[in-house]
Structure formats: structure tokens, C-alpha cells
Amino acid sequence: MENSSHTVVHDHYDAEASKIGMWLFIFTELLLFGMLFVIYSVYRFMNPEAFHLAAEELDTFIGAVNTIILLVSSMTIAMSTTAIQKGNKRFTLLLLVITVILGIVFLVNKYFEWKVKFDHGIFPGSEMLTQTLSQGEILFFGLYFIMTGLHALHIVIGIVFIAVVMQKVAKRKIHAQRSALLDNAGLYWHLVDIIWIFLFPLFYLLT
Amino acid sequence: MQSTNVANQPNYLEYRGKYKGLLGWIFSTDHKRIGLLYLYSMLIMFSIGALLGLAMKFELLAPGKTIMDAQLYNATFTVHGVIMIFMIVIPGLPAVFGNLLLPIMIGAKDVAFPKLNLLSWWFYVAGVFLVLSALIFGQGMPDTGWTFYAPYSFKTGTNMLPAIFGAFVLGFSSILTGLNFLVTIHRLRCPGLKWTKLPLFVWTLYGTAWIQLLATPVVGITLVLVAMERMFGVGVFDPALGGDPVLYQHLFWIYSHPAVYVMILPAMGAISEIIPTFSQKHIFGYKAIIASTMAIAFVGYLVWGHHMFTAGMSGTAQYYFSLLTFIVAIPSAIKVFNWISTMYKGSINLQTPFYWAVSFIFVFMIGGLSGLVLGALATNIYVHDTAFVVAHFHYIVFGGTGFAFFAAMHYWFPKIFGRMYDTAWANTGWLVFFIGFLTLYSPMFYLGMMGMPRRYYDYLEEFHGGNILSTFGSWILATGLIIIITNLVRSARNGPKAEANPWHGKTLEWTVPSPPPLENFDEIPEIGEHDGPYNYK
Numbered sequence: 001m002e003n004s005s006h007t008v009v010h011d012h013y014d015a016e017a018s019k020i021g022m023w024l025f026i027f028t029e030l031l032l033f034g035m036l037f038v039i040y041s042v043y044r045f046m047n048p049e050a051f052h053l054a055a056e057e058l059d060t061f062i063g064a065v066n067t068i069i070l071l072v073s074s075m076t077i078a079m080s081t082t083a084i085q086k087g088n089k090r091f092t093l094l095l096l097v098i099t100v101i102l103g104i105v106f107l108v109n110k111y112f113e114w115k116v117k118f119d120h121g122i123f124p125g126s127e128m129l130t131q132t133l134s135q136g137e138i139l140f141f142g143l144y145f146i147m148t149g150l151h152a153l154h155i156v157i158g159i160v161f162i163a164v165v166m167q168k169v170a171k172r173k174i175h176a177q178r179s180a181l182l183d184n185a186g187l188y189w190h191l192v193d194i195i196w197i198f199l200f201p202l203f204y205l206l207t
Numbered sequence: 208m209q210s211t212n213v214a215n216q217p218n219y220l221e222y223r224g225k226y227k228g229l230l231g232w233i234f235s236t237d238h239k240r241i242g243l244l245y246l247y248s249m250l251i252m253f254s255i256g257a258l259l260g261l262a263m264k265f266e267l268l269a270p271g272k273t274i275m276d277a278q279l280y281n282a283t284f285t286v287h288g289v290i291m292i293f294m295i296v297i298p299g300l301p302a303v304f305g306n307l308l309l310p311i312m313i314g315a316k317d318v319a320f321p322k323l324n325l326l327s328w329w330f331y332v333a334g335v336f337l338v339l340s341a342l343i344f345g346q347g348m349p350d351t352g353w354t355f356y357a358p359y360s361f362k363t364g365t366n367m368l369p370a371i372f373g374a375f376v377l378g379f380s381s382i383l384t385g386l387n388f389l390v391t392i393h394r395l396r397c398p399g400l401k402w403t404k405l406p407l408f409v410w411t412l413y414g415t416a417w418i419q420l421l422a423t424p425v426v427g428i429t430l431v432l433v434a435m436e437r438m439f440g441v442g443v444f445d446p447a448l449g450g451d452p453v454l455y456q457h458l459f460w461i462y463s464h465p466a467v468y469v470m471i472l473p474a475m476g477a478i479s480e481i482i483p484t485f486s487q488k489h490i491f492g493y494k495a496i497i498a499s500t501m502a503i504a505f506v507g508y509l510v511w512g513h514h515m516f517t518a519g520m521s522g523t524a525q526y527y528f529s530l531l532t533f534i535v536a537i538p539s540a541i542k543v544f545n546w547i548s549t550m551y552k553g554s555i556n557l558q559t560p561f562y563w564a565v566s567f568i569f570v571f572m573i574g575g576l577s578g579l580v581l582g583a584l585a586t587n588i589y590v591h592d593t594a595f596v597v598a599h600f601h602y603i604v605f606g607g608t609g610f611a612f613f614a615a616m617h618y619w620f621p622k623i624f625g626r627m628y629d630t631a632w633a634n635t636g637w638l639v640f641f642i643g644f645l646t647l648y649s650p651m652f653y654l655g656m657m658g659m660p661r662r663y664y665d666y667l668e669e670f671h672g673g674n675i676l677s678t679f680g681s682w683i684l685a686t687g688l689i690i691i692i693t694n695l696v697r698s699a700r701n702g703p704k705a706e707a708n709p710w711h712g713k714t715l716e717w718t719v720p721s722p723p724p725l726e727n728f729d730e731i732p733e734i735g736e737h738d739g740p741y742n743y744k
Contacts (some may be wrong), residue, residue, distance in 0.1 A: 014319070014394060016394065017313065017319045017320075017393075017394040017395075019387075019391050020390050020393060020394070021319065021320060021386055021387075021390045022565045024386045024389060024390070024420055025386060026422070027420065028211075028382055028386075028420055028423070029424070031424040032423060032424040032425075032427060033428075033460060034426045035424070035425050035429070035461075036428060039432075039443060039454065039458075041445075042451075042454065043449075043450075047449070049246070061670040075286060107723045123439075123442055124439035124441040125440035126444070130440075130448065134449075135442070135448060135449025136449060138442045138448045138449055139442050139443065139448070139449045139450065141353075142439075142441030142442045142443055142448070142697075143443065145433055145439075146432070146441060146443075150431075
């Protein structure tokens with residue numbers, strides 16, 4: 001910022017460094033969620049019955065739809081990284097727009113899913129949860145809201161990230177020779193996707 | 208490689224960029240300015256933390272209430288711990304000396320991501336303000352201890368949330384710094400600087416960065432869970448809702464034990480630079496020190512359970528954690544052996560940094576060996592949660608990291624500020640500080656063995672003598688600190704101009720002028736086949 005007049009330093013572009021940096025960051029994200037998966041496993045082991053009962057409350061259909069949405073969005077962003085290599089700016093932007101829209105659809109689905117739970121009185125600390133359900137079920141729903149909530153937060157960050165990338169593609173600051181940021185947005189989006197790939201069976205399918 | 212260039216650029220302290228004055232600093236992406244920003248922020252926080260420590264020692268001057276009641280004492284040791292651990296010793300050497308020197312030591316113009324580097328400092332400041340806000344707003348200051356143990360951390364009525372989020376944000380700052388350093392060391396080494404020619408300080412920063420990267424997310428999510436528990440009652444750590452508070456302790460120490468090595472590894476790295484320079488001799492066992500650094504980083508990961516021997520753990524787990532704790536002591540001992548052997552038959556130059564370095568070895572050995580008393584199961588049960596533990600970790604954290612920090616400060620001071628300090632005052636300050644340190648913490652070993660518990664504002668009459676000695680020591684130590692800091696601050700402004708290489712060091716930072724020019728090097732240096740960081744004649 002300060003010494004932006006010094007072109008020597010700031011024209012320095014190292015795609016390899018950016019990618020190593022992104023992979024290391026992804027590593028930290030995996031550890032963040034990894035610990036939640038550890039906690040989930042511990043409590044599932046301790047309360048197998050309750051986790052089975054509570055999981056039946058979740059809507060597998062919406063979960064499956066959201067899984068497909070995220071998988072398709074991962075495909076579109078992967079295609080956009082190829083499109084930019086071929087110098088096709090319009091197609092790149094189109095694919096990124098589709099990715100963002102799919103991300104938003106995912107969040108809308110999530111909102112309705114959570115809303116149904118809240119309407120049934122199932123949310124952390126609710127009377128219904130603490131008075132009528134067993135401890136294992138309380139833990140299941142506590143973890144469900146934390147893990148899917150944290151994942152949804154990552155989707156929001158991913159959407160903002162892609163929006164920034166789109167702006168740079170439009171201004172030709174990202175192009176075929178200088179595409180590390182787009183590649184990194186793709187990596188991040190795949191990370192968010194793969195975390196969901198683990199969340200979905202753990203909460204919805206393992207009943 | 209060894210010739211001193213006369214730079215064609217202004218030095219980094221005088222450079223005028225787009226912004227002037229303070230803005231020219233807090234918006235600067237120059238690694239050296241960011242290093243100094245960290246140094247000044249930490250100096251302020253360290254003063255607050257030290258004053259809280261002095262207040263605690265004053266409270267313990269006599270049994271019963273001296274200046275504060277139990278609740279205020281709890282808040283004092285909590286805030287003292289949070290400030291000293293999360294804001295000083297964990298970021299300490301990497302953020303200050305890593306930022307100031309790492310790019311120069313590997314022959315680079317800056318770190319790999321300069322803007323991210325500035326962002327890390329901003330996160331640091333944000334974390335500091337979050338924690339401090341916990342003291343001012345809400346009902347009462349945090350009183351859980353710096354460990355935020357469940358279930359008390361979400362049951363207590365005091366203002367925990369800002370402190371927890373503050374620690375989280377400080378962790379984020381730490382992760383970003385680690386990430387930046389890793390990429391920098393991988394990508395920006397100058398031509399010819401092979402991994403086996405890296406200065407040892409760089410190697411320890413490398414090991415540290417891996418720990419920061421791999422351990423901090425664990426405490427991040429743990430702190431988020433405690434905050435969620437407090438706000439919504441999700442039940443994960445709440446036994447009333449089926450959760451397990453011991454699980455909290457596991458998750459907390461999975462980070463916080465490796466964090467101990469985040470504190471001590473760069474300290475060891477700084478000592479590994481200072482000892483060869485003042486012995487004018489090649490470091491003994493260069494590769495052994497690298498191997499032991501990486502071994503500490505790796506094994507340090509697997510020993511967290513030794514903080515929880517009395518918390519409820521299977522006998523098998525206890526044996527393994529105890530055994531691994533003993534194993535992690537070996538690489539530290541290797542380093543001590545190497546430092547001593549480096550001095551053997553060297554031409555020793557008795558200067559202030561060298562005094563600090565040898566006193567580091569002295570207190571570090573006492574701290575490390577007392578750590579084995581705690582790592583052994585039988586003795587651990589006996590001294591668990593007593594003043595013995597407090598003495599042990601102050602010997603390591605303050606004695607180890609603190610002494611190394613001052614050693615590094617006195618070693619690189621002429622390079623950083625381009626001025627020399629007053630040696631007589633610096634030596635006096637060191638001596639007073641050293642005596643104060645021993646007087647302050649040594650009695651606590653004895654008090655702990657006699658059974659005085661930690662974290663109480665009161666004690667039995669029979670512990671009075673030891674506590675008086677300890678409090679007296681805290682005043683000597685504070686006097687030493689005042690002498691050291693006053694001397695350094697005055698010298699940074701008015702000291703005589705320093706040469707480029709006052710100590711005849713061989714690492715790259717001594718080849719550039721003092722203070723270094725804006726972009727460190729006019730031309731990126733090249734390391735020849737026979738050059739090396741410790742090749743003394």
C-alpha cells in the first residue's frame with residue numbers, strides 16, 4: 001500500500017506461492033472441522049441410540065438436493081478455471097455467476113430447513129430440546145446446528161470470495177497468465193464442498 | 208556475500224511513502240516496520256501484564272488480604288495469563304524478530320505476502336482490544352484463568368465472551384503469520400541458499416510456523432464452542448446437557464501444549480545465532496539442531512495429556528503421555544549440549560547478548576528439568592496445581608522465551624535501529640534482572656513442594672517466609688526491567704551510530720547497512736558453494 005510506487009516489489013507475482021499459501025490455509029480449515037468431526041464421533045460412540053433417533057428428524061430429501069447443488073457448483077467453478085486458461089472471459093464470468101447462484105440456492109434451502117426445526121422448537125437451549133429430549137439428542141442437534149452453521153458461514157465467505165474474483169476477471173486483472181486468485185477461489189469452494197460431502201452422510205444418512 | 212553494500216535507497220526508518228507519520232507505519236507493508244509495530248504493541252501489553260504480575264506478588268506478601276480480595280485476585284491472574292500467553296510469548300519472537308529479520312536472513316526483499324502480513328498485525332491489535340474490552344464493559348473481569356476451563360467458563364457471570372473472541376482473533380493472527388513465513392521460506396530463499404545453509408533461527412521459525420498452522424485451528428474451534436455454549440447452550444461441554452468438560456481440556460491442550468513449543472523454538476533459534484557469533488566458531492552439530500527442532504515440533508504434538516494427569520484419564524493413556532513427555536526432553540537436551548560445545552575452544556567475546564544467552568541456558572535447564580518432575584506420574588500427582596507448576600512454567604516461558612527475547616533484542620538492536628546501546632547499563636540491567644528472576648521464582652519451587660496451591664490469594668502462615676522472598680524478588684526483577692527498557696529506549700534515539708556488523712556475524716542480515724535499506728538489498732545476494740551462516744575463520 002504505502003510503497004505502491006515501488007513497482008519492483010509489488011509487481012512480484014508468484015502463482016506457486018499463492019497456491020502453497022492457499023493449500024496451507026485449507027489445511028487449517030480441515031483441522032478446524034476435523035476437531036468437530038472428532039467431537040461428533042466421540043458423542044456418537046457414547047450415545048448411539050439417541051443419535052439414531054435424532055437423525056431421523058432431519059429431511060434427507062433437502063439434504064440430498066443440497067448435495068447435488070454443491071456438486072454441480074463445484075463443477076461450474078472448475079470449468080471456469082479452464083475457461084480462463086482458454087482466454088474466454090465471458091464464459092468464465094457466466095460460470096462464476098452460476099456458481100454463486102447455486103451457493104445462494106443452497107443457503108435458501110438451508111434457511112428453510114433450519115426454519116422448520118425452529119418452528120418445531122428444536123434449537124439450542126430451547127425448552128422443547130432440554131425438557132423432552134434425551135442428552136444424546138440434545139448433543140446431536142447442538143452439533144448439527146454448529147457444524148451446518150459453520151459450514152453455511154463458509155459458503156457465505158466463499159460467495160464473497162467469488163464475487164471479488166468476478167470483479168477482477170471483469171476488469172481483466174485476472175486473466176490466462178495471472179489466474180492464481182481464481183484458482184484459489186476454486187480450491188476454497190471445493191473445500192467447502194468436500195466438508196459438506198462429509199456432513200451429509202454423518203447427519204442425514206447414518207440413522 | 209560478506210561485503211557490506213552501501214545502499215542506494217533510504218533506510219526503512221526514514222523512508223517517506225504515500226502516508227506520513229503514524230499512518231506511514233500502520234499502513235506499511237514493509238516487514239521491518241511491521242516487526243517494529245509488533246515490538247511496540249507488545250512492549251505496551253507486556254508492561255500491563257508485568258504490572259498485574261507485580262500486583263499478584265504484592266498480594267502474596269502476607270497471608271490474608273493485602274491489597275485485593277479473592278475475586279479481584281482471580282481476575283488479575285486471568286488477565287495476566289491471557290495477556291502474557293496470547294499477546295506476548297506466543298507471537299513474541301516470530302512476530303517481532305521473525306518479521307524484522309527472516310526476509311533479510313534468507314536474502315529476500317520482503318515476506319511472500321506483505322499485505323497479509325500487515326493484516327496479521329491488524330488482527331493482533333483487534334484481538335488485544337477485544338480482550339481489553341472484557342475488562343471495561345460487562346459485569347466483572349474474566350476470572351477463569353487463561354485456560355478458560357469448562358464448565359466454569361460458561362457458567363461464570365463475568366464478561367468472558369470478549370476475552371474468548373479476543374483469544375480467537377489473536378490465534379487467527381498467529382495462523383496467518385505462520386502461513387506467511389512457511390511460504391516465504393519455501394519460495395523466497397536467495398540463489399544458492401540451500402536448506403542445509405539456512406541460519407538456525409530461520410529453521411526454528413519454520414518449525415514454529417508449522418505448529419502455529421496445525422495447532423491453532425484446534426483451539427480456535429474449541430473457543431468458538433465455549434462461546435456457543437455460553438450464548439446458546441449447545442451442550443457440547445456442559446455435563447448437564449450430556450457434554451463432557453474433560454473433552455474441553457483435551458481439545459484445549461492439543462493446541463496449548465504445542466503452543467509451548469511455539470514459544471520456545473524461536474527462542475532456541477535466537478540463542479543458536481548468538482552463541483556462534485560470540486564464540487566466533489561454527490555452531491556445533493548444525494544438522495543435529497535442525498533435527499531436534501523438527502523432532503520437538505513433531506513430538507510436542509503428542510504430549511498434551513500431561514496437563515491432565517489428575518483430570519480423569521485411563522492408566523494406559525497416562526503411561527504414554529508420560530513416556531512421550533520424557534522423549535520430548537531429549538531434543539531440548541541435544542540443543543543445550545550443542546550450545547555448550549560451540550563455546551568450547553571458541554574465542555568468546557563477553558558482550559551483553561552473550562550474557563543473556565548463557566543465562567538463558569541456565570534458567571532453561573532448571574525449567575526443563577523441573578518439567579520432568581511434572582512429567583513423571585508419581586511426582587505429578589504430588590505437585591499438581593501447586594506453586595511448583597507456576598515456578599516451572601515461569602522458568603520456561605519467562606526464563607526461556609523472555610531471556611531469549613532480551614538476548615535477541617540486544618543482539619539485533621544495532622541492526623534494527625542503526626544505533627548502539629550503552630553496554631554498561633545493559634550489563635547492569637541484565638545482572639539485576641537475572642538476580643531478581645532467581646529470587647522471584649526459585650522460592651516457588653520450594654513452596655510448591657511444601658504444598659502451597661497455585662491461584663489462591665491467601666496462604667497458610669508456614670509459607671510466609673518463601674513468599675516474602677519471592678515478592679522481594681519481583682521488585683528486583685522490576686528494577687532490572689526498568690533499567691533495560693530505559694537504556695534501550697534512550698539508545699534507540701540517541702545512541703552512537705552502529706556499524707553494519709558490530710559483532711562480526713556471518714548471517715546475511717550483517718551484510719546490509721544498519722538500519723537496513725527499504726528493500727533490504729540493492730541486488731539479491733547469491734550464496735557461494737563455500738559460504739555458510741556459521742563459517743568463521
